[in-house]
Amino acid sequence: MEMNKSENVTRTDRRKARIREQLVAGAMKAFTEVGYMKTTVDDITSRADVGHGTFYHHFKNKQDLLGKLVxxxxxxxxxxxxxxxxxxxxxxxxxxxxxxxxxxxxxxxxxxxxxxxxxxxxxxxxxxxxxxxxxxxxxxxxxxxxxxxxxxxxxxxxxxxxxxxxxxxxxxxxxxxxxxxxxxxxxxxxxxxxxxxxxxxxxxx
Incomplete structure (x- = not known):
């Protein structure tokens, strides 16, 4: 059965929110373990268990991520x-x-x-x-x-x-x-x- 448009959007939004939460959790873990200045995007994505490119669908860089959280x-x-x-x-x-x-x-x-x-x-x-x-x-x-x-x-x-x-x-x-x-x-x-x-x-x- 075909999903209607609203159901598809809701599923997509939920997935985006879940990945964002993973990235935020990964960033917090990296900031705690190696410090904000030494943290790289790779440090964040490896701890979030998502692809490197996925990060940039949500944030421009680690400064943008921290800025939004603040x-x-x-x-x-x-x-x-x-x-x-x-x-x-x-x-x-x-x-x-x-x-x-x-x-x-x-x-x-x-x-x-x-x-x-x-x-x-x-x-x-x-x-x-x-x-x-x-x-x-x-x-x-x-x-x-x-x-x-x-x-x-x-x-x-x-x-x-x-x-x-x-x-x-x-x-x-x-x-x-x-x-x-x-x-x-x-x-x-x-x-x-x-x-x-x-x-x-x-x-x-």
Whole structure:
């Protein structure tokens, strides 16, 4: 029996999606094993178990592959740091966001470590890293500026405070993703950082 056009398209799309997933998995494996800079298209296709030419039906080169993955990852930031419960206290919201930021680093470590390496040799990736960083810390910036306006905070330099928190979380996020830390360590670190930040910034009884 002859397949109609829509069935054929669906089957083709499924096959393309499956091969793309294989290529992405192969790339992540290669980036982890030999590093982004040393990875070649052959390294990716051999680990993906697909032909060399097939790669170019999906991506222009390894930079294009990583760039697409980073763009997709940047769209997921809010899934990690946007509280579902908007009735949380400032402290609870900061803790939720702190855990989300660190989970984002660890859960997406393969792509982010490749991105960090790519930034050193390819200027096009600097803007992509900056976009992710700004998106991750936008919620904390919003919380602190809003709290300052309401008089909840000590007399602080807001811009310096936000930049300091950003550097602290980025540094710890990089450490945790390098160590492939588990959920319990992420939780413990996030809680400690939240306590430290909250006591330093907010007026407490």
């Amino acid at each position: 763009d997709e990852l940047a769209d997921k930031v809010n899934d990690y740091v946007q509280p579902k419960n908007m009735q949380l206290s400032i402290y609870e919201r900061m803790r939720y966001e702190a855990r989300g930021i660190l989970e984002y680093y660890v859960n997406n470590r393969s792509i982010l470590l490749a991105l960090k390496e790519a930034v050193m040799v390819d200027k096009q990736f600097e803007g992509k890293w900056l976009k992710i960083s700004e998106s991750l810390f936008k919620r904390i910036e919003h919380d602190i500026k809003g709290s300052v306006d309401k008089g909840y905070c000590h007399n602080i330099n807001v811009d310096v405070t936000i930049r300091s928190l950003t550097c602290m979380f980025e540094g710890y996020g990089h450490y945790l993703m390098t160590e492939a830390s588990g959920s319990e360590e992420i939780k413990a670190v996030a809680d400690s950082l939240t306590d430290l930040c909250y006591r330093a910034i907010f007026k407490t009884q």
